[in-house]
Amino acid sequence: MKKETQHKREGFSSSIGVIAAVLGSAVGLGNIWKFPYVTGANGGAAFILVYLICVALVGLPVMLSEHLIGRHTKANAVGAFKALQPRRPWFLVGGAGVLSAFLIMAFYTSVAGWVYAYIFKAAGGALLTAKPEDTTLVFNKLVSGVGEPLFWQVFVLLVTGSIIMAGVTKGIERVTKLLMPLLFLLLVIIDIRSLTLSGAGAGLSFLFKPDFSKITVSVILAALGLAFFKLSVGMGTMITYGSYVDKNENLPKMAIKVALADTLVSLMAGIAVFPAVFAFGFTPDQGPKLLFVIIPAVFNSMPFGRVFMVLFFVLTAIAATGAMLSLLEVPIAFLTEQYQWTRRKATLLTILGIGLLGSTATLSNSIFATVTVFGKTFFDFYDFATSNVLLPLGGIFIALFVGWQWGYVKVKQELSNQGQLANDGLARVYLFLVKYIVPIAIAVVLFTGLK
Ligand code: PFF
Secondary structure, X not given: OHHHHOOOOOOOOOHHHHHHHHXXXXXXXXXXHHHHHHHHHOOOHHHHHHHHHHHHHHHHHHHHHHHHHHHHHOOOHHHHHHHHOOOOOOHHHHHHHXXXXXXXXXXXXXXXXXXXXXXXXXXHOOOOOOOHHHHHHHHHHHHOOOHHHHHHHHHHHHHHHHHXXXXXXXXXXXXXXXXXXXXXXXXXXXXXXXHOOOOOHXXXXXXXXXXXXXXXXXXXXXXXXXXXXXXXXXXXXXXXXXXXXXXXXXXXXXXXXXXXXXXXXXXXXXXXXXXXXXXXXXXXXXXXXXXXXXXHHHHOOOOOHHHHHHHHHHHHHHHHHHHHHHHHHXXXXXXXXXXXXXXXXXXXXXXHHHHHHHHHXXXXXXXXXXXXXXXXOHHHHHHHHHHHHXXXXXXXXXXXXXXXXXXXXXXXXXXXXXXXXXXXXXXXXXXXXXXXXXXXXXXXXXXXXXX
């Protein structure tokens, strides 16, 4: 135990390892489960357009800001702000991030549990039907149970906790590096099948022909929230990961690559889901069950569907686990560095806390189905409160911090690797965005959207 308390900071061992890990945080249930259903609920193509704007103008600058803060301070979400501004309460931004990590994990582990369960359902033959009505029954039975979804949630927490205890470099890097390309390949296969179903065209129009009358303030808030959730920004995850990044890494380039790759995966998931939704005569506004109902039906209309389906849920489970590793790393880096807890103690107590809170999300479809907070079930409340409130708020303060507090010269030095990179023009655009566009845009959307 002694060794662990000395906190020699581990880092990612290579440039590819860094991108894999940051991408491993971004890509997850957000792409495969959330992006399709939120797009479906908010009208399709017009929503996607707003989403893309949010990623480029808000999400990307916030991601870069977090990487800069993290790499410069080599500290956790709270410690980083304390290091840069010891006398002001900026560290509260990091504190809100730790809280967000708990709330997101509460429902994320629940959905990840469904995915893990689906691996076995797919393998065992429970999902061998091309009728979405039948797959709906399988899904409803799972989520309205008590023991089964709780079992899977605990299982997910134990798996993720064990990887975390193995340490940053070894654990995170090894797992994520290997599997992203495989997931991508499988998405290509499902896309082809979905696109060749008869009646698929309507799904493509839904995805790519915008109907601008669908855009309302709450649609914009949903797009903004999804951008934060997707890129894992607004809560210090990318500060924490940035703290493990080498000083010679080209941070702006990395952030752009990650945002592009992440968006591509989301769109591929959309192309897997929507043509099939329409081909099977379903409606796109099914909510959180969309993926779990549609995807099995797609697989069952292709040769070797059962094998591919198992593989798909295995890879989705792995992507979800990569994202959860980064979520857990926020409270754990905080507890080990600020309070000198051992990594093991921090991990065990964190997953215990998440397990307790998370069970209320999991039971939102059964025991707690009628219990509401601000008119939402526990599950929906944790989701809404983080994506649509806490993360955008965090984004405002992170942008304000870099734009107005940290100091122009210091930011430019960090951005250019102490003058090694010639990126003056980019620095100007970036600083303009974080000074004005990001905070004002978020504030307006949040304020009007929440009213
Ligand atoms: N970006 C992840 C996804 O889209 O699944 C979710 C996530 C991970 C959100 C880490 C926030 C975070 F800090």
